[in-house]
Amino acid sequence: MNFFLTIILDGLIQASWLFIVALGLTLVFGVLKILNIAHGSFYALGAYIAATVVTMVAARSLPPSVGFVAMLLSVALIASAVGLLLERGLLKMFYGRDEVVLLLVTYAVFLILEDVTKLIWGVNPIYATQPYELFGNIEFAGLYYVGYDLVLIPISAVIGFAIWFGLNRTVIGKIVLAVIHNEEMSVSMGVRVNRVYAIAFAFGVLLAALAGALTAPKISMQPGLSSDVIILSFAIVVIGGLGSVEGAAVGAILVGLARAASVHLMPQAELFMIYLIMAAVLMFRPEGLFKREMARRI
Numbered sequence: 103m104n105f106f107l108t109i110i111l112d113g114l115i116q117a118s119w120l121f122i123v124a125l126g127l128t129l130v131f132g133v134l135k136i137l138n139i140a141h142g143s144f145y146a147l148g149a150y151i152a153a154t155v156v157t158m159v160a161a162r163s164l165p166p167s168v169g170f171v172a173m174l175l176s177v178a179l180i181a182s183a184v185g186l187l188l189e190r191g192l193l194k195m196f197y198g199r200d201e202v203v204l205l206l207v208t209y210a211v212f213l214i215l216e217d218v219t220k221l222i223w224g225v226n227p228i229y230a231t232q233p234y235e236l237f238g239n240i241e242f243a244g245l246y247y248v249g250y251d252l253v254l255i256p257i258s259a260v261i262g263f264a265i266w267f268g269l270n271r272t273v274i275g276k277i278v279l280a281v282i283h284n285e286e287m288s289v290s291m292g293v294r295v296n297r298v299y300a301i302a303f304a305f306g307v308l309l310a311a312l313a314g315a316l317t318a319p320k321i322s323m324q325p326g327l328s329s330d331v332i333i334l335s336f337a338i339v340v341i342g343g344l345g346s347v348e349g350a351a352v353g354a355i356l357v358g359l360a361r362a363a364s365v366h367l368m369p370q371a372e373l374f375m376i377y378l379i380m381a382a383v384l385m386f387r388p389e390g391l392f393k394r395e396m397a398r399r400i
Contacts, residue, residue: 109362115251117358118258119317124338124350126309132345133302139208142332143215148177148311150223152318153230160232170233177315185307189300227322234319266347341383343390
C-alpha cells in the first residue's frame with residue numbers, strides 16, 4: 103500500500119511544478135497562437151535568478167523564509183519585464199506571419215537565452231538549497247516527505263484555480279476569451295488586442311519563471327535545464343489539448359504519475375512512458391483530451 107502511495111505522492115509533486123510551466127505555455131498558445139519554444143528558457147531563467155537571490159540572502163545570514171519570499175518577488179518582477187520587452191520589442195513584428203515563422207523566432211530566442219545564461223552564470227552546477235529546509239519534514243500515512251515538496255502541490259492548485267477563475271469569472275478574463283474566440287470582432291468592439299497579447303505573453307513568461315524559482319531549491323541549475331522542461335511541457339499540453347487550462351492540469355498529473363511509476367518500477371523507460379501516453383491519447387483524441395470549443399464564424 104505504501105508503495106503505491108509513494109508513487110502517487112511523487113507523481114503529484116512532479117505534476118505540481120510541471121503544471122505551472124505547462125499553464126504558461128498553454129496560455130500563450132491560447133491567446134497568441136504561438137508555440138513558444140523559448141518557454142523552457144524562461145523556466146531556466148527563473149531558476150537561475152532564484153538561485154542568485156537565495157545565495158545573496160544566505161550570505162547576509164537572513165532566515166530562509168526571507169530568501170523564499172525574495173526569490174519569488176524578484177523572479178516575478180524580472181520575468182514580467184523580460185516578457186513585456188520581448189513581446190513588444192520582437193514578437194509583435196511577426197504577428198500575421200505564418201505560424202512556422204513565429205516558431206522559428208521563438209527557437210532563436212531559445213538559443214540566445216541558452217547562451218545568455220551560460221555567459222552570466224557559467225556552465226558549472228549552481229545550488230540554492232536553503233529554502234528547501236523551510237517547511238521541515240512531514241509524515242503522511244507513515245511516509246516521511248520533505249515539507250517543501252508537499253507544499254508545491256497546494257501552491258500549484260491555487261495558481262491553477264486563480265488562472266481558471268480569472269479567465270472565466272472576471273471582466274478581464276472575458277476580454278481575453280473574446281480575443282481568443284474572435285479577434286476581429288474584439289477589435290471592432292474596442293478591445294485593445296495588442297495590449298491583451300502583451301499581458302498574456304508576460305504572464306506566460308511569469309508562470310514559467312515562477313515554476314523555475316519554485317524548483318530551484320530542489321535541483322542543480324546547469325546548462326540543458328530548459329531543453330528537458332520544454333519537452334515535458336509540450337507533452338503535457340498536447341495530451342491535455344492546446345490552450346486548455348483543464349487539459350494542462352490533467353496532462354501534468356498523467357505525466358507526473360507516469361514519471362513516478364517509471365522511476366520506481368522501470369527507470370530506463372521514464373521518457374518512453376510519457377511518449378506512450380501521448381501517442382495513446384493522440385490516437386483516439388488527436389486534438390487532446392480537452393479540445394477548446396471554437397466559436398462558429400459567420
